[in-house]
Amino acid sequence: MPASDAVFAGSIPDLYDRLMVPLIFERYAQDLARRAAAQRPAAVLEVAAGTGVVTRALDKVLGGARIVATDLNQPMLDFARLHHDHAGRIEWRQADALALPFEDRSFDIVLCQFGAMFFPDKQQGYREARRVLKPGGTYLFNVWDRIEHNDFADVVTSALAAQFPGDPPRFLARTPHGYHDAAQIERELRASGFTDVQCDWVEAVSKAASPLDVAIAYCQGTPLRNEIEARDPGGLEHATRKATEALTKKFGAGPIEGRIRACVIAAKA
Template sequence: MSDHDKVFAGSIPKFYDSYMVPLIFAGYAEDMAERVAALKPAAVLETAAGSGVVTRALAARLAPEARYVVTDLNQPMLDHAAQRQGADARITWRQADALAVPFDDASFDVACCQFGAMFFPDRVAGYREARRVLKPGGHFVFNVWDRIEDNVFADDVTNALAGMFPADPPRFLARTPHGYHDAVLIRDDLEKAGFSDITIETRSEQSRAPSAHHVALSYCQGTPLRNEIESRGSLQEATEHAAAALAKRHGPGEVAAKIQALVVTAMN
């Protein structure tokens, strides 16, 4: 994974929250919030919180006396999330690396992470750190995207950009968001970190958008794919190229296609 894959700065947080969240993240955030809330935790740690889509869904479900610590490696994303959430005395916002969170051992009942583990440079270390801060019997709940071929819009955009930049195709989507989908490997990494009672569930949904251009704008300008495109050529031209390819396959009006992820729960 390139260091650029972790850079969510500049205008990316705004585009990410406005476009990517409703396109692919919102449904999975509701699912994660329901899973975590069902455990009735008194203390929750969220890592790699991004623009706060899980935070908003989960805070509404937690008890009034619950303690909720929300972290992300990228301060601009965390600032955006805090602004969207508004005042909530239960929530503490903290910039932190998921591989080295600044919290005591056995501090939380649940640790959760939505679509962040793919970005961990050392996943076993990240899982070990989640386990360290969990109380005995605590739960680690996270999800990762399945292979890019099962996430149609991401695959379409990747293929379209490969046609535009054949000598050096931008591969961020395939390399990182969709690069950690082997359930056997995920289970093995969790076991190496000391987790037991691991469940891995495949969950498919429909990604919907008002137009193909909306999808292209989401992926090309609302993710670190933007950084790869801008290093090769015009962001606007690439966005329009991807939009044309999407419209050719899915039509000019409202569009919908399959997205798929793995939802993982492990007990300390």
């Protein structure tokens, strides 16, 4: 995975939170929060928290639980703290999921929404989650299915491949949608010390007011932007237009809907 795949900086946090979160992340955040709340945890750690969509959902359903939200990218945490943590109840900390700055056996649940795909060393990330969990605690996370089962991402990727045929931007297929083999994930979790691994496929519908909103979300609100600008420093708006045209051709002028599919994994420490 190129280093640029994990860079969420500049205007990306704002666009990510404003467009990507309602487009594909909100539904799964609520799902993870419900699953976590059912276990009545007293201390919860979130890794790869981004702009805090899961954190906010947790805060609504966990009552007096301690919630610690971490992310590798400080700009994402800064955005989350500034725009969403008005009560000041959340503990925000910059942290690498592969080297967590917490004592052993500190948390009842560790959550990670669509972050494991970005771990350079998946099993090291799992070992760290296992280390900070209390005995019997749960590691709860989700990963996207292959890109062919996630309509908007697939169309955007194909549109950009046509624009850059010699070196197509593959961020979406390579990283967010590149880690979806449930059997492989279970093997890696068990090798990292987890037991009772359960994988639950969850399908949903992604909705947007227009194809342009989707194109801006993916092309400008994710690290796909870094790939586009590396290939054509002045071509971001043109790439966004091409993605908009492809989405319009496939789904209409809007409002539009597309399939999204992810696997939710729960593993016991």
